[in-house]
Amino acid sequence: MSSDAAGDAGLLGAACPIPITNYSEIVLAHGSGGKLSHQLMQKMVLPQFRNELLDPLHDGAIFSLDGERIAFSTDSYVVNPIFFPGGDIGKLAVHGTVNDLAMCGARPLYLSVGFILEEGTPMEEFWRIVQSMREAADLSGVKLxxxxxxxxxRGKADKIFINTSGIGVIPDGVDINPTRAHPGDKIIMSGQMAVHGIAIMSVREGLEFETEIASDTAPLSGLVEAILNVSKDVHVLRDPTRGGITSALTEIAQAAKVGMLLNEAAIPISEEVKGACEILGLDPLYVANEGKLLAVVAADDAARVLDKMRQHPLGRAAAIIGEVTDGHPGFVMMKTRVGGTRVVDMLSGEQLPRIC
Amino acid sequence: MKYLDEYRSEELAQKIVAEIHRTVTKPWVLMEVCGGQTHSIVKYGIDRLLPQSVELVHGPGCPVCVTSLEMIDKAHAIAQRPDVIFCSFGDMLRVPGSHGDLLVLKSRGADIRIVYSPVDCLKIARANPDKKVVFFAIGFETTAPSNAMSVWQAKKQGVSNFSVLVSHVLVPPSIASILQSPLNRVQGFLGPGHVCVVMGYREYEPLAERFRVPIVITGFEPIDILQGTLMTLRQLEAGTHTVENQYPRVVNRDGNKVAQDLVNSVFEVCDRKWRGVGSIPKSGYKLRYEFHEHDAERIFDVREIDTAEPAHCISGLVLRGVKKPHDCACFGKVCTPETPQGATMVSAEGACAAYYAYGRHLELQKGLAEVAHA
Amino acid sequence: MNLIYAKIVEVFIEEDMRMGRVQVGGAIKKVPLDLLTEARPGDTVLLADGVAISKVRPDESP
Incomplete structure (x- = not known):
């Protein structure tokens, strides 16, 4: 450590661990779910709180209370605009935490909610959001x-921000954990990718384009219950929200110290979303999903889980998109459409439109 | 989707690759001029389908990368003003100037907006009559028509609070500059398909003749690039050096005359400084005097700032095809898209950033290249 | 900066400009057609930064 850094440490208790060459203030990309988000957590937050429940970086913490295994998770919602095709911030806030619990293999039970409201927000809009949250909670089978x-x-927030936290119970025999991804396992995606992110972008000011695309936000607890009923060998579940499927899979590969090989042509995507991604210059692999899940399943059970998913309304377009490998641990590779192969890395910064 | 899926067909790709392998008898160095082509090549792993004796080096055709540091600093000076709404293509937001990037300025309160078309800025200008709306007009000949259209319409419709900060660059002078360099290794070019949609390809004919290099105007999809590569290699093997057109579905010899007339009525050719390369005579566009009321450089009186590139950055050599991203000691280490040290890492279309985005820095560390080649 | 293929579904005049509603996959966008004097509904065009700069010839295939 240089003497300057030691000096700072003396003044502030601990030197800021983000290297000086990086941003000295928070920028939007720190919330993108990609590398900067990851870095912010890894370097600044996690080392301060290190413990055996936090360290696995699962979608929620899993612990035992009175013999029951409990999943506990939290998430905050700042989506803009607050009403969008297919949903609103309230629905998203309920589904999001329900899904985080479901990705732990848990049956979601209870939610807390924290509202941060901006002065001047129309009462009617708040009312619509509360109504929508009630419907979402009823549908998901959770109590607020x-x-x-x-x-x-006014001006210190953007209409409404919502935090939800949730608790669920994990049934006996279920063990969902990112470290369980095992070479030979199949990777299943429950439906078409990138729908939510594109639905939001289609109504952002200045980017308007006409489309039928509506957000896929939905509670996944029912789908999870269905697949856990047909297989005890579901090893990992993850809902690929911010950062898209690449961030989710890279995190799993790193946690389990395994490689992955995806088949680009097998990843489900709709013509609408493909077109919108062309317009916006976005790579759908990095675009947010809500109401979709990735399942890493033992090869022997993959066909059965896939069948079950396809029978469920939220899994009709499910497909096997790749497999876990023992080579290149920590890295996700992809066979491209034209037969080349490349590494699929986490999103670097906010995904911005391409140039040229 | 039509015009896309058929140009991303694995079966056809394999057929062209086999033909390339049959054609090549000796080593060749080809340059793809456009950043968009570089992006496709790395994204689809096209270079890895080619014989090892064929080397693709990456050209100067990324407008974000080559925008000079002075221009970036001018943009930042303007964007910081409280009376300004600064509009830009998304890629420019992360380009570091002397003091941070536009994202940092945004985090400090500057009104910075991403737009997909400069024409959309007129709408923003009309909706915000008490603000000055500035568009950062960068790009090659492909972008010139839309930028020219925004200025032309602003003048015609009297949108007086709209202006452009112009840093346009032109492809042919940069190709000449590469070929004149004593360090040049490039023997044939995949020409800039989209630039030629606007300009046609007449102006490449004297270049091919003078420097005795084949130039094949090439599209951007994997099949286009493989076909363009095959056509260039056939010429090299046969010892010919003409301009050919791989991309006839949108390119013809004369280009789009209506677009050229619009561009010529708004812009005139000027000398332009390229980031990482230096000044190239007659290699850019600036606004004609008739449009000076929409010239942001004049309106905001931004003074020249001269800033040197970091000395360890080899982006100038990468832009001219002399070096590859992974030849640089900084690549993927101190230089990443989060902490770009120079031109070719700042834009998604820059060669270094494309290598990084598609994981080639990881391959360096982990020996994954063997996996990718397998 | 962004280059895409799109199909014209409708041509109209807005604020003195010749405009088109164009379809990309399943999404629709409004773009100026001023630079393509003869473009008609049904034509596929190349867009550069939200402006149509060329018709795509339908008979070309790889």
């Missing part, structure tokens, strides 16, 4: 059991 509301000055 505690909450909090704060209001900030």
């Amino acid at each position: 059991v505690t909450g909090d509301t704060k209001v900030v000055d």
Whole structure:
């Protein structure tokens, strides 16, 4: 450590661990779910709180209470605009935490909600969001059991921000954990990718284009229950939200110290989303999904799990998109459409439109 | 989708690859001029389908990469003003100037907006009459028509609070500059398909003749690039050096005359400084005097700032096809898309950034190249 | 900067400009057609930064 850094450490207790060459303030890309988000957590937050429940970086923490295995998760919602095709911020906030719990293999039970409201937000909009949250909670089979509301000055928030936390119970015999991905396992995607991100982009100011694309936001607990009923060898579940399927799979590959090989042509995508991605210059592999899951399943059970998914309304377009390998641990490779192969890396920065 | 899926067919790709392997008898160095072509090559792993004796080096055709540091600093000076809404293509937001990038300025409160078309800025200008709306007009000849159209329409419709900061560059002078360099290794070019949609390819004929190099105007999909590569290699093996057109579905010899007339009525040719390369005579466009009321450089009186590139960055050599990204000691280590040291890492279409985005820095570390080649 | 193929579904005049509604996959976008004097509904065009700069010849295939 240089003497300057040691000096800073003396003044502030601990030197800021983000290298000086990086951003000295928070930029939007720190919230993109890609590398900068990862770096922010890895370098600044996790080392301060290190413990055996946090360290696995699962979608939620898993622990035992009175003999029951409990999953506990939290998520905050700042989507803009707050109403979008296929949903709204309230629905997203309920489904998001329900899904994080489902990805732990848990049956979601209870949610808390925290609202941060901007002064001047129309009461009617808040009412619509609360109604929508109630419907989403009913559909997901969870109870909203505690909450909090704060209001900030106009301009200090963007209409409404929501945090939800949730608790669920994991049935006996279910062991879903990113470290369980094993060479030979199949990777199943439950439906068409990149729908949510594109639905939001289609209504962002300045980017308008006409499309039928509506967000795929949905509670995944029912789909998870269905597949856990037909297989005890579902090793990992993940809902590929921010950062898209690449970030989700890279995190699993790193956690399990395995490689992955994807088949680009097998990844489900709709013509609408493909077209919108062309317009916006986005790579759908990095675009957010809601209401979709990735399952890493033992090869012997893959066909059975795939069948079960396809019978479920949320899994009709499910497909096997690749497999876990023992080569190149920590890296996701992809066979491209024209037969070449490349590494698929996590999103670097915010995904911005391509140039040229 | 039509015009896309058939140009991404694995079966056809394998057929052309086999033909390339049959054609090549000795080593050749080809340059793809456009950043978009570089992007496709790395994204689809096309270079790995070619014989090892065929080397693709990456050209200067990424407009974000070659925008000079002065211009970036001017953009930042303008964007920081409280009376300005600064509009830009997304890629420009992360390009570091002397003091941070546009994302940092945005995080400090500057009103910076990503647009997909400069024409959309007129709408923003009309909706914000008390603000000055500035578009950062960068790009090659392909982008010139839409940029020219925005200025032309602004003048015609009297949108007086709209202006452009122009840093346009032209392809033919940069190709000449590469071929004149004593370090040049390039023997044939995949020409810039989309530039030629606008300009046609007449102006490449004297270049092919003078430097005795084949130039094949090439598209951007994997099949286009493989076909363009095959056509260039056939010429090299046969010892010919003409301009051929691989991309006739949108390119013809004369280009789009209506677009050229619009561009020529708004812009005139000027000398232009290229990031990592230096000044190239008659290699850019600037606004004609008739449009000076929409010239952001004049309106905001941004003064020249001269800043040197980091000395360890080899982007100038990468842009001229002399070096590859992984020849640089900084690549993937101190130089990443989060901490770009120079031109070719700053834009998604830059050669270094394309190598990084498609995981080639990881391959260096882990010996994954063997896996990818397998 | 962005280059894409799109199919014209409708041609109209807006603020003195010849405009088109164009389809990319399943998404629709409004773009100026001023630079393509003879483009008609049904034609496929190449867009550069939201402006149509060329018709795509339908008979070309790889």
